[in-house]
Amino acid sequence: MPGTSSPNDINQNFTRIITSEPNTKQNASSLKEIKNVKLKGYVGFERIADQYVSKMVRDGISFNILCIGETGIGKSTLIDTLFNTNLNTTSMDHCSDKVSLVSNTFELKEKNINLKLTVIETSGYGDQINKANSHEEILKYINEQYENYVQEELGLKRQIKQINDKRVHLCLYFICPTGHSLKAIDLNTMKALDSKVNIVPIIAKADTICKNELIDFKKRIMDEIFKNEVNIYQFPINENEPSVNNQNLITNSLYPLAVIGSSQMVKVGNKVSKGRQYEWGTVSIENEMHCDFVKLRESLLSTNLFDLIELTHIKHYQMYRANRLREIGFFDDLEADTDQGDFRTIKDVYIAKKSELDEVIQRNEIQIKEEFVKKVKAKEQEIKEIEKELNGKFNQWKSEQNEWRDRIEFKRRELDDQIREFNERKFSLDKLKLSTLSSNKYSKKK
Numbered sequence: 001m002p003g004t005s006s007p008n009d010i011n012q013n014f015t016r017i018i019t020s021e022p023n024t025k026q027n028a029s030s031l032k033e034i035k036n037v038k039l040k041g042y043v044g045f046e047r048i049a050d051q052y053v054s055k056m057v058r059d060g061i062s063f064n065i066l067c068i069g070e071t072g073i074g075k076s077t078l079i080d081t082l083f084n085t086n087l088n089t090t091s092m093d094h095c096s097d098k099v100s101l102v103s104n105t106f107e108l109k110e111k112n113i114n115l116k117l118t119v120i121e122t123s124g125y126g127d128q129i130n131k132a133n134s135h136e137e138i139l140k141y142i143n144e145q146y147e148n149y150v151q152e153e154l155g156l157k158r159q160i161k162q163i164n165d166k167r168v169h170l171c172l173y174f175i176c177p178t179g180h181s182l183k184a185i186d187l188n189t190m191k192a193l194d195s196k197v198n199i200v201p202i203i204a205k206a207d208t209i210c211k212n213e214l215i216d217f218k219k220r221i222m223d224e225i226f227k228n229e230v231n232i233y234q235f236p237i238n239e240n241e242p243s244v245n246n247q248n249l250i251t252n253s254l255y256p257l258a259v260i261g262s263s264q265m266v267k268v269g270n271k272v273s274k275g276r277q278y279e280w281g282t283v284s285i286e287n288e289m290h291c292d293f294v295k296l297r298e299s300l301l302s303t304n305l306f307d308l309i310e311l312t313h314i315k316h317y318q319m320y321r322a323n324r325l326r327e328i329g330f331f332d333d334l335e336a337d338t339d340q341g342d343f344r345t346i347k348d349v350y351i352a353k354k355s356e357l358d359e360v361i362q363r364n365e366i367q368i369k370e371e372f373v374k375k376v377k378a379k380e381q382e383i384k385e386i387e388k389e390l391n392g393k394f395n396q397w398k399s400e401q402n403e404w405r406d407r408i409e410f411k412r413r414e415l416d417d418q419i420r421e422f423n424e425r426k427f428s429l430d431k432l433k434l435s436t437l438s439s440n441k442y443s444k445k446k
């Protein structure tokens with residue numbers, strides 16, 4: 001029967017400490033200027049926490065989980081087990097030639113809190129022969145969600161509370177229970193995504209590994225994660241919340257959490273709980289000796305849900321946003337170098353962008369004018385050449401006409417001469433005829 005490793009033997013130096021101490025010189029000096037003043041009576045702002053709760057009840061919360069893992073590794077079953085429901089997601093195709101993502105959104109309600117849960121599952125992950133680019137589609141999806149959020153934030157008619165938050169708040173990375181170590185695809189993907197999302201690595205189907213092997217397996221995985229400097233999500237240690245610190249310390253020490261998923265109810269003694277029934281015995285998911293599922297659920301959903309959402313916003317999203325703003329000309333106060341032309345305020349950026357655009361427009365206008373003049377000149381030249389060619393043809397045609405007219409005139413004159421000559425001959429012939437006739441008559445009379 002598999003079981004958990006003892007909390008402190010694996011990840012002793014693995015903690016994210018949240019402190020309210022000033023951590024920059026700037027903060028320290030500004031805090032010195034703040035005076036501590038006592039109120040003389042009740043004013044009412046202490047109820048702001050209630051206002052936050054009312055707002056949360058009214059608006060609900062969005063929480064988006066990305067499940068990365070090989071096909072059939074137990075992603076959907078674990079989500080069903082975590083949220084104690086049946087989300088009825090369909091199984092993925094095993095023969096896909098590329099990795100894709102399938103997203104489903106659900107409305108859940110616990111007491112009076114509404115949760116809009118989006119579960120994004122990988123499809124075809126690890127099914128290709130070449131797995132080197134398996135993370136690309138996932139990274140693209142994560143960036144697209146950040147980009148949509150930036151665009152909504154920058155939109156002129158935006159309303160922050162209505163921004164559709166599709167950013168990935170939690171990435172559950174399902175490690176195959178090989179008992180050996182991480183695969184190249186695991187390290188590649190986690191490394192590619194670790195600055196973008198809160199990665200929580202978990203060993204899936206932990207009921208398939210025995211207790212001693214699981215302890216060594218976890219150790220090897222964490223060694224590889226540290227050696228490759230993969231930044232996974234650390235459950236926070238908050239000096240203002242000692243009650244949750246212990247739990248978070250334990251959960252950090254259990255990394256990577258070994259989990260079992262199931263939708264079946266099993267009976268162990270008098271207790272009925274979710275579990276898996278085997279020929280040789282029963283695994284109860286709720287039993288912390290059997291797996292780390294309870295710790296995972298408590299740490300993710302009861303204790304650190306807000307931290308996951310907040311960390312996504314203040315760390316991962318801010319980094320994306322800062323890079324995007326830098327691309328369009330904004331700089332942090334600290335990194336801005338105004339001598340080098342870096343800009344600070346929206347007005348500065350607007351003026352700089354406007355003059356840049358004006359220059360481009362002016363350049364384009366001059367270019368268009370020059371091109372227009374060039375084209376007009378070319379057309380004029382073309383027309384002139386056509387005109388010249390037509391004139392040439394006309395002159396040629398005219399001289400041909402004249403030639404023809406002269407030739408006809410010459411022929412006409414020739415004909416006239418011939419007619420005249422003919423008439424003259426005819427006249428002389430007639431005359432001769434007459435004289436012959438009269439001479440004949442005279443001779444007969446004789």
Ligand SMILES: Nc1nc2c(ncn2[C@@H]2O[C@H](COP(=O)(O)OP(=O)(O)OP(=O)(O)O)[C@@H](O)[C@H]2O)c(=O)[nH]1
Nearest residue numbers: 070071072073074075076077091092205206260261
């Ligand atoms: N032994 C064992 N089987 C599990 C566990 N979790 C899920 N399974 C079984 O594994 C099979 C696949 O589970 P799914 O939850 O559909 O896996 P999936 O990763 O969502 O699969 P695709 O979405 O198709 O990639 C089912 O038969 C589950 O009953 C587990 O913790 N242990």
Ligand SMILES: [Mg+2]
Nearest residue numbers: 075076090091
């Ligand atoms: Mg699934």
